[in-house]
Amino acid sequence: MATIAAILGRILIAILFVVAGANQIMDPERAGADFLSAGLDPSLVIPAAVIQIVAGLALALGFATRIASLVLFVFTALTILFFHRDFNDPAQVDLLWLNLAVAGGLLLTFAYGHLVGSWKTVRARREGEVEANEARAETHQAELDKARAEGRAEGLAEAARGRDDTDVVVERPVVDTDGDGKAGT
Known part of the structure; x- marks a missing residue:
């Protein structure tokens, strides 16, 4: 007010x-x-x-x-x-x-x-909001990366204990050698 x-x-x-x-x-x-x-x-x-x-x-x-x-x-x-x-x-x-x-x-x-x-305070507030949104996005991405890493670690740990390999998802890099958008030749 x-x-x-x-x-x-x-x-x-x-x-x-x-x-x-x-x-x-x-x-x-x-x-x-x-x-x-x-x-x-x-x-x-x-x-x-x-x-x-x-x-x-x-x-x-x-x-x-x-x-x-x-x-x-x-x-x-x-x-x-x-x-x-x-x-x-x-x-x-x-x-x-x-x-x-x-x-x-x-x-x-x-x-x-x-x-x-004033013009300055409105602009500063907007810049602060943008910075806060960017910080929230970076935090969210870091949390996602952490969860993915934990999931991979758990999968590898189960595989190392001798569990069924079908439960483990291991990401391997996909190499497109012929440029058709699919892996392999």
Whole structure:
């Protein structure tokens, strides 16, 4: 359950950034006006949107989760510093608190996101499962080889004690000398 919660939480945080970046790309004039009112160059709208989309997708997919969450944390901190400085405006204060909560979630993702449901952990788990399956197969084959050897040894021991040779199965190599798939010529 914790794995599902961690993955879902990471995806929900990522959606916030992907949608915001897409909105900035679809309406760069409005976003540029927001940047200008914050004292920033409007030409930064598209690079900021690309950062949000790329890092958001990486976070959602569990690819480079620590780097993506750190990039988005810095982005969110800069957003708080540049866009939510007017403490007399209740709407700005509300957005400041929301962005602080998102920044906290990103720090948690940075701290623990690489441990649960990330691309690396899924791949490592699969590699571990493959290695475990191979080890089980090797163990099974070794047990079969041991049982065959014990059976041969018992058969030879009975033959050595003078029992009927019909009960003993002795494997002899088959040599196909003429290439027709049968022993002999």
